[in-house]
Amino acid sequence: QKQSGHHLHQGVMVEGSLSVGANVRGEVDASLRSATIRNHSATHLLHKALRMVLGDHVQQKGSLVNAERLRFDFSHFEPMTAEQLAEVERIVNEQILANAPTKIEQMSLADAKAKGAAALFEAKYADNVRVLTIGADDFSIELCGGTHVKRSGDIGCCHVVSEVGIASGVRRIEAITGENALAYFREQEARVQRISERLKTKPEQVEARVESLVERNRSLEKELEQLKAKLASAAGSDMLSQVQEVGGVKLLVTELDGVSGKDLRGVLDQLKNKLGSGVIMLATADKAAGKVSLIAGVTSDLTGRVKAGELVNHVASQVGGKGGGRPDMAQAGGSQPEALPDALNSVPAWLENTLR
Template sequence: ADGAADVTDTTKAQGHHLHHVTVTSGSIKVGDRVDCQIDATLRNRTRLNHSATHLLHEALRRELGDHILQKGSLVDSQRLRFDFSHGEPVSAETLASITAMVNDQVRANAEVSTELMSMDDAIAAGAMALFGEKYGDEVRVLTMGADGFSVELCGGTHVSRTGDIGLFWITGEAGVASGVRRIEAVTGEAALTHVATMSQTMQSVCGALKATPETASGKVEALRAEVRDLEKESARLRQKLATSTGGDLTQDAVEVDGIKVLAAQIEGATASTLRDTLDQCKNKLGTGVILLAAVDEGKIALVAGVTSDTTDRVKAGDVIKHFAGELGGKGGGRPDMAQGGGSDVAALPAVLASVPQWVATQLG
């Protein structure tokens, strides 16, 4: 053959092993004779992750219980992924125990052995079979770890001794379906790189916090408490500002057919501040229609209010729907209070100036 191809996957169908390839040069046709070469680096890294998956499976069963069953897995040269039956998240403490248990087996450097036997003999020997998997009359039993830590049926490629794995490290745990959790992990050089990266990150965090790894958690909690206190103080000051601003704004209201109309933009306000200010304006005006706006990071927040004695003539929801639409947005709400937003900041002054005329049209 004058072509070359990379084998990307192998599957089994009707008793045959199928190799999936990507042609990288030339061409390949039926009947060609090919020379095969194993990518030793890729295979060795994949073996580490595959063997670690077996140790992880057994560690999960010992730590969480015999209800743990494999629901899926992915093993490649970079990482491993293991899905298993479990009804709740696995705590950080339990994950640490599982990691330690697997690494204990890695450090034991026990020989990994394989043996072909009948299915009945394998089950009698305590081998674990995967639910739903089809097995032939003769199966391959894989034993690894000190004192036969893990015994499973498996036909895949594995390390010679558990010490070859080098290091096992869990990088994540999450739910993927009802009653199914997923653990992702790395081994060997990838695990060392991951741990080194985490160490560097911790050093950077400790530097920013002026803390040590032992005191960093407490420092973070103290900062979070400080932020909560500042947020409470900020909310108190916003409320105070709303009270003051509301009283000042009402001086700008105009009268339309016996109803006071107020439309204004408030600098530095948030959606929450606008609602507080709206309440103050309604109380101060007594009778009226109000539209307040604020701009934050190029987005417009709008709130509208109509006093209860006026909602039979003008509704706050209609105010918001109309003017939010004029500003390229949308919104809605109750007859007495509504909120929305827009994006056309340049049009905001003209839109606010048009509010009295629109109210006059509604009243007419």
């Protein structure tokens, strides 16, 4: 950290004791310092690459550099596309491969600006500043007082891992360099290898294999839905034996097992056609998910006396839900499957009172 023109260092006491006026010997963690330097220098290349790809409106809004990664906040009005991110990464690595020597110069602020050095708009600088030039053909020139690689190639490589919005008009990009990037690549390669082994295919054929499996899954899901509809239809035919008569009106109340909520409509239509005249209350419950699906139907000759919406709400209110619909058909949902049996058992009495 820098305060009042002095660089402050923080360390850990390994041996001995501290006292005012004592001489101390400090050692820098070389691997930690090198990793941090790589990320710091890559930040400058990244900044310039972003301006090249997105435009000169890009300005630094914040940054964080440590041994693990670099984080750079910048002004931009929309998420970057995959193509833009790839181009930024390509430009940065092109400069790394150029292995150009890094130049660090001390000069007046006026000379630095004349040289084209970029600076933070809101920052205050002394009359004498430190200017960093990194990359081939003076690729990036910025005011900077930090530590840097001696040549751009010392960064090794740079990989962008994420780009997100953090505020209105401000984006954040994170990247890794050097050994951290290589470790990331090795991890990704190992993951692809494991996936290819699970899929019993070669790594280069994983994408095609996944696409084939996704398509197969879609086909099976469609086939399953068709089978469920047929099962629901067959179950509906068997339900006619459960019809009872209340006040001279046929009533069918039942809970369907193994039928999804969206299949209830088809079963209801089939039962209304077969019943001819009557009132129907169907339900299905997913106890694991805590969900209840309800549908009520009233044949057209009875809608003047019985409303499907009133019936479905009568049941729904007992299972933690509500619903609505037309006089001849209404649907509802609930969240208390355990209350469904008693709710369905209350329908005959409700219909009897309604018909009076």
